[in-house]
Amino acid sequence: MSGSDPVLSPSPLYWPVQRQRNRGVRALFCVVAAFVAIYAYLFPGLLSIGGLSKFCQSWFPLALVSMAQAILMLTGGINLAIGATVSLGAVIAATTMSGPLGAPGAIAAVAFAGLGIGAICGLIVVRLRLPAIIVTLAGSFIIGGMALLVLPRPGGEIPAWFSDFLAGGTPVAALLLALIVLAWKLYLATPLGLSLYAAGENPVAAYRSGVPVDAARIAAYAISGLLSTGAGLYVAAQTGSGDPVIGQAFTLNSIAAAVLGGVGFLGGHGTMRGAIAGSLLLSVMVNVMFFLGFPPVAQYVAQGLIIIGAVALPQIGARGRRA
Amino acid sequence: MSDAGATPLFVRRAALFLRSGPFLTVLVVAAVWIVAGLTMAGFGSYGHLRYMLELAAVIGLVAAGQTLVVIGGGIDLSVGAIVTVSAVGVPLLPWDADASGVAAVLAILAGATGIGLLNGLGVAFLRVHPMIMTLAMATFLQGVLIIVAGGSAVSMHNPLVAWLGEARPWGVPAGIVLWVVVSLLTLLILHATPFGARIFALGANPLATSLSGVDVRVTTMAIFAASGLTAGLAGVLMLGMNGQGYVGIGDPYVLASIAAVVLGGTSILGGSGTYAGSIPGSALLVTITALITVVNASPGWRSILFGSLILGLLLLSGRESRRR
């Protein structure tokens, strides 16, 4: 996640800081690597361009919503409306893509909707001081209702060329993900981005230090919304149409991936690279299960168990060492 | 807190009561009922109000356990799945030998409590965050339910459940009687026992609570088990009222129970609150839903209205003060 980064000038502080951050997630990276290796062993096709592209496509939306969740958890919030927001992004894309403005117009509409919804949620949470969990839970009804208004039943249309471009046999998804990660790194290098941690861990002290706490948190909500509707756009491209309830599963999975990646619930703890690794771990697990022939319903069961297991295992391990 | 010495105690108590969340919620419910009763035909009729209270009883039962969990600093997102488990489970249990149907109900309630206990075990011993633990439990249960029950509705032939759904001892629906009993028990446990005090302590500061010699694990497991039990009761009651259960029947109760708890003035951060607020909170939610149904809008608009009204009421009923 912290490969070479040409935009930032080399500095005696930036890279050591990045190395420090990697230290916390090294164990996770090893686990992820092990799982990817198992997957590659079971499914050697993974190691081709096509196989890799297919895998990245299945991973990409989850990676986006995990980032969307992690950024809010870093500020001490949570977003239970991610699933609904993904659905909204999908139906907006499916209804506007074949409209007069075409793909660019649809992308702009999706981005605008995501930023706007996120910012409104953020304003309500931050300015009116309501708990994030309640606002986003109520928000999930409002946003889900809007998705139903845009498209009452599955339908709409995504042009074939657009689907092919994003979700065809090319590694476009991987490239997009790299770009998004790069953009995130740039954001984290701005004063507003770096303020996220301080605003999440100790908002009062951060305010006294001159950090624009409210702005940092509202911006986090807006970015979270943008990433969520972006994931919706991608899901619509994958399926070729829109579905007003397609995003539901993403709420749980985004939280699970962020938590697997070591992002804490109390704010200010965790890293984005951890959350992305967590989402990778989750998608590899799902793919392995699919490959081993689990029926889709049994995957629900297994997923529930795996999430608990993965979160609890470090605890059990720690206890074993102590005893 | 202000000029404490000057005003007599009962005046301060009264002022505190008038400003308390539970009382304000009751006021809001009463106001909505009066306005709606005057403006909409049939809304204010005795039958309709009684029906709304019956619906509120289901939410109120789920909210009873949810209140304990939220005050204890947790949250239970698996209540919806547990309601479904019990509504689908009773008809599926092959216990025809027991004519009264008591055994099947007891077995399901034990199962629901067991699921809650498992949640508590995960939170207390594996230190999984409550939100993750209960969400994962909900996912797990959803998978199991689809495997066991499939997509179709199952009808029940359980005399006890049917009685619960239809009987009206002294003219009051049995469901409401059940709610009253559970409410009294919950209030007693919460405010009149050391166990209740432990819940308040746990939610306010778990570390200090455990260092003060409170068995935090047992307390945690107990509140989640209680939440499982009340969700199971709600499922049985709903089955009785509906006559059949299906996968997904309990889904609305996750948000509804949390909203009822928070609308009633309980802090979502834990440590403070009361079930006395969740009771009018449940009634308020049912009232909102009834109003939205009367408006006769599309599913999309209904969903938007529901979410917006909850947000708006939250703003009215007071904001969470900053606490750290």
Added chain:
Amino acid sequence: MSVPIIAARDVSKSFFGNRVLREVSIELRAGRIHALLGENGAGKSTLINLLSGALPPDEGSIEVDGAAVDHFTPSEARRAGVAVVQQELSLTSQLSIGENIGLGAYPIRFGLVDYKALARRTRAACAMVGLDEDLATSVGDLPLGRRQMVEIAKALYREPRALILDEPTSSLSAHETQTLTRLLERLRAQGVAILYISHRLNEVMALCDYVTILKDGAVTADRELAGVDADGLVRLMVGRDPGDLFPKWTPNVEGKTIISVRGFSCGMARDIDLDLRRGEVFGVGGLVGQGQEDLILGLYGARSASARVAEFNGDSGVPDSVLKANALGLAYVPADRKREGLHLIHTISFNMLLPGYGRARGLTFRDRTNERDLARSLAGALSIKGDLTRPVQALSGGNQQKVALAKWMPNKPAIWLLNDPTRGVDVETKREIYGLLRGFAAEGAAVLLSSSDTPELVHLCDRVAVMREGRIVARIEQAELSEEAIVAAAMGANLAERAA
């Protein structure tokens, strides 16, 4: 005389009708170290909040360079060159030292944080306070004392004209305190105005030029420090003679050993042999963060610990849970009372009764009358005044600590474990706590007192063990107890290391 850099003129401030400051005036002048003294609850924190713009005064005004400023906000204060080192650290544990120091005032290039300039400027600030850690180290990895130094560096990074330090030394080691002292003297020479708040009078006497004393929100002294002695200062703070801060030490009847461990290890604490007898106050000294906390929490069953041989109140083995420890008669009073000791949002009486709720078994009912009587008698015994249904966060720090102590008294603990119970506590409350501890011992309880306040160990304890790097490096009997002996044992190797 020059114009003060920042001053408060006749400021008053009330919270909930409770007047915290009454017509207080204070002037911070360039090149002067100004001490602000007062007991907890005297209004020091509020005054600092006014001077740093965090709160507006109800009456009176804040002046910058002699001119009154109408709406003095935190950003206004920063522009005026006021920097505050708060008592409660404002650091972000996930960020590095460098990112923390620059927080809120990052150098920017092309819209991005200029890490190069940040490194250069933070390095300069760190050098001033003697922080030699790698700038990329996460603050979360630093011990408390070093974090305090980061906090000070953070203030220096803003190149303040007026520097306000609220109890900066409460978590510093003697060595770090020395570094800070030299730094403040250098800043004074450079013409910075410094406001210094501390409960350690000897530090104040050695360092400061001028003193303002607050008592119950009003100024009782505002004068040059020269010519006042420590006793005189305390008299002005508490309004009575300080001679009896410590109870007269009298040996208690030598009791039998109640805790005995051999080869006890827990976290940082390694291979510790310890015998704790009934009727004694056993002190644990040393620099901050040498494993004292692990020792206490390990004995209390709150952290997993091991021992070759262990006997607790007739039971063999180290308690494996707090519940077990409580059953064996142990009680624990933490240093960080807000985190580990109290339920801030709950009432005073709730906090006092909590261990009782923990002991209750099964579904019994609470006896409100009994509860009220018990809470009242505890409050009476510890002179906690006022309505017991107020939330505990409404109390001053000293009174909060008394509640954290009081809650164990109904248990009649046989063994008290106390971790720095007087940190950040005013003189009057300290005196009461000392009396209580000697009283517990006299009644036959064993008291284990870990403290960073050396006089406390000298005057209160029957024996003192000094810890360094997780091990007990010295044991000193009452007859040989002196501050010098403890400090020497605590720092011995450390000084040599740092000098090398």
